[in-house]
Each structure stands twice: as C-alpha cells, then as structure tokens.
Amino acid sequence: MPEKKPVLMQGNEACAEGAISAGVRFYAGYPITPSTEVAEHMARRLPELGGVFIQMEDEIAGMAAIIGASIGGKRAITATSGPGFSLKQENIGYAIMAEIPCVIVNVQRMGPSTGVPTAPSQGDVMQARWGTHGDHPIIAFSPASVYETYYLTIAAVNLSQKLRQPVIMLLDEVIGHMREKVLIPDTGKLMVEKSSDNVPADWKPYDEKGLTPLVPFGFGHYYHVTGLFHDQYGFPSGDPEVVKRALDRLHDKLEKYRDEIVLTNYVGHKEPRVAFVTYGCSVRSARAVVKKAYWQNRWPVGLLSLQTVWPFPGREVEALARQADVIIVPELNRGQLVREVERYSRGQAEVVPVNRYDGEMITPDQLMEVLGRWLP
C-alpha cells in the first residue's frame, strides 16, 4: 500500500482520520474527556470535505443523530467516554435491532460515574458487550496503538456498513491521548465497502433469507423502521416464529462473517509455557515483557493481543490454552475479560488475572514479577 511519510499522530486523531478515510462524513456528539479530540478533529476536517459536524445537546441526541444520518445515507460516527456511553445504550440497541450501521467510539476513563476523567481504564468491556438490554450481538474493537486505531476504525466503519450492525471502538485514555508514529495512506488507496451496491430488484429491508444491504431513505425504497421485532418488511410482529427468526438473523450475520470480524495477533514463542492474553493499552505492557523475555532471553513466552474483544475470540484462546500452561490476563479493571478467557480455556491452562485500577497503566515490571512465578 503506498503510504505518505510518517507523522506523529494522536490516537483520537487517528480514530477521526480513520473514519474519514472510510468515508464517514457525519459526526454528532457531545464532547467529553478523554474523547474530545475526536470531536475537535472532526469539527475541523468534516466541513472541508463537505461533511457535517453537529455538537448535540447531549450524548443521547448524538447517538440519535448518527442513526438518522446513517439511514439517510451518510456514514456516521460518534465519540464519547463512560458517562456518555451509558447514555447512548438505549439508542445503540435500537440501531442493532433496526440494523442501522454506525460506529460508537468510547475512550474509556476511570469509572463508575464521572470517576477520574483523565485516567485510563478498561472498565467498560462488559458494558460494551451488554450495556444495552436484550440478547443482542455486538462488535467491539480495542486497539493497542495509534496505528491500530487508524486501521481498526476503517474496519469498524466497513463492517458496520456491510453487516448493518453498530460497531464499538473501545479505546482507552492511554491509546486515545498517546501520540505515536503512523503512516497514513493516500486517500483512494483503501478498500471501502459500499452498502447499497448490488441491490436485488425484490429487495426487502429485513429479508428473511438473510443479510440485505442497507438502502438509505431517498434511494427508491420506502420501508418501516422500528425497535420492535419486525417481519422482513419492517412491520412490527409478535409472532413467535417471526421473533425467533429475527433474533437469529441478528446473530447469524456475525457468525457468518466471524473471520472478518475477529482479529487477533500472536507474537512470541511457538510453544509458549506462559502466554499473555490482553487488549488495548495493556497490550503495550505485555509487549515490553515479551520483548525482554522472548526476544532477548528466549524464554517460552508469548502474547495473544485481541484487536477484537467482541465477539470474543474464543477459538483463538482455546487453541492457546491447549499449548500454554499459564495464561496471564492483564486488565485495567477488577477482572472483566479474564472471565471469557477462563471460559474458553476450559481448564486446560491456569488463568491468572493481573488487575490495576488506580488510574495508572500496568507496568512491564509488574508483569515481569508475575511471570517470575513460573519463569525462568
């Protein structure tokens, strides 16, 4: 891929630039630390590109506005942090149910409530999964660098369009505020999924045969959109058969495209005795340890970093648990994703959580100390 010269860019800016590269031309939201730079960058950039930036009266309205923009044919994104993410949940559920593409950025800070606005946290992992009610599917990415933030935001926009599914970008304060070297490709060099290509003549908004592309309002099709369970034409239904089929439909599309959605990366020893499984900024702590333990000392240590946290990369963790004796799960919370790791390890590896929740990153020294229980 031809790339421009490297620049130092902030994670939040990379998120905004990634969205723009993926065709996003609508932003609505309410600024909140530590996500505000996403809004600031969009406010600067979108008008130059013929796009729209709106600061709404609150986060609920911001979420509603991007849903409206999306069904009107604009790629749309909003950004917030914990308190605002809580407010957006109801409308996220609506977008899932009505199958309206949108991307919600949550730059995590210490909670609960207003917490510590400027301190990093990974406390919203379960909220990203289950924050809105009902037995819904969700996609959530958690980048570990500025570079990953740029590319995962592009993937989030594309998948959201293709699957008509809200996607959550779960950043943390470290990744959002950090500046790092990135290579941004020239515009026009990226794959951008088009949602309304190849619309069949007998298009139905919620075709019971499976996923159909979104046809925005104003493009020749008129249909009903609701948060109620609905038939393939979008009209409300309480028929048990229709209800079951509609919920299966939401989950099936994620299952079908699982390989495009679930992104992980393994580095380190081929047959690790001890492996780290983590995501977001905690990947950086673990990577420093793997650098020292494996690349310098050749200890049997590895790192599975999860770019996708939801749907959970269960298969990848299960495979790792068959190889490693111990899986260490560092997180900036009291233990959230570690439960999924335990579930998929199926008792084949000892799963050890490392938790920090004082508003600071887990240091490589802290992880080296834990590693010292088994190695060298």
Add this chain to the structure above:
Amino acid sequence: MNKKEWQVILAGEGGQGLVFIGALLGEAAVADGKNAAQSASYTIASRGGFTKADVVISDDEISFPEVTEPDAVLALSAGSLARYADTIGPETVLIYDSALGEGPSGPNQFSVPLSEVVKEAAAEGRRAPLNLVGLGAVLGMIEMVNWDAFEKVLSAKFPAPEVVKANWDALMAGAELVKGLKRDS
C-alpha cells in the same frame, strides 16, 4: 551518541505547555527518522495541577509508551521538582527552573535560570515561552534529536515566520544556558 532509546519526562503544572513540547519533541524525532511515543498525565484543571508529558524516542519499535527509566527530567514547578528530586536515579539528568528556589544539587541535577530568559525577552519586547526554553535546556544537555528536525517541525507547525523564530530562539536560548554544564554518565 549511539544509544538506541531515550526517555524524557517534561513536568510542571497545567497550562505550562508541557504536552505541547512533548509532542514537539516527538514530532522532531519522527522527522529525524526515529520512532516516538508521547503520553501525558494531568488533572481535570486546565490551569494548575500536576502535569507531565512522557516522551520515548527509539530507533526500534516502542513497546511501552510511558517513561520507566528517564534519561532526563525537566521540572517547571515546585510540585514536580519535589516529586522527582528524590525518586529519580543518580544517572538521570534533572533540569529545573532556578526561580523555584533551592533544589537538589547532585552531579546530574542542575538549577538553570530558565525564567530569566523569559523575563529578559519580555523586557526587550520579545516572547520566549518558558516551555521551549526548558526543552532547549534538556536538548542542550542530551542531543537526542537533530536540531534541524526542530527547525523543520516548527516551520510546519506555525505559518507565521516570526512565531517560528520566537520558538526557535527560545530553544536555542535554553540550550545556551546549559552549555558549560556536563552530564555525569
């Protein structure tokens, strides 16, 4: 200097432009062909409260973006000076503003009249930002990035040539202040 990695802490309080000079140092490092990561720690106040910018510069990929073993610490406030005076190792260069009063004086700990430069400039009707003077002093002690890169980055950042010059002059003035001082390494 063939060292592969540099770690710098730029500390003071909110409003002093510490994140700004941290980002500037990172941008210059990238313009100089290196990898860089800049992170920050600050309170919710836009003025006051402990603030610091961490900068890691390396020829390699940077794993951990925060500073764990600082080569240099710049302290522009009494609070930040107190925080680092006793916690850093003897090999870490500590540069602090002499206007903060009596401070530590180890072989690598230097009280430098940074604020004097700001005052002198003001008396002559010029502006010399304290943060740039401080960064200049750090770079004067440890030249971790080529000076040319700063010229490039400042020119790209500020459209007005007089602003570029004021910032450049402040950097140079900071470097000049530490000219006779020697790092004990």
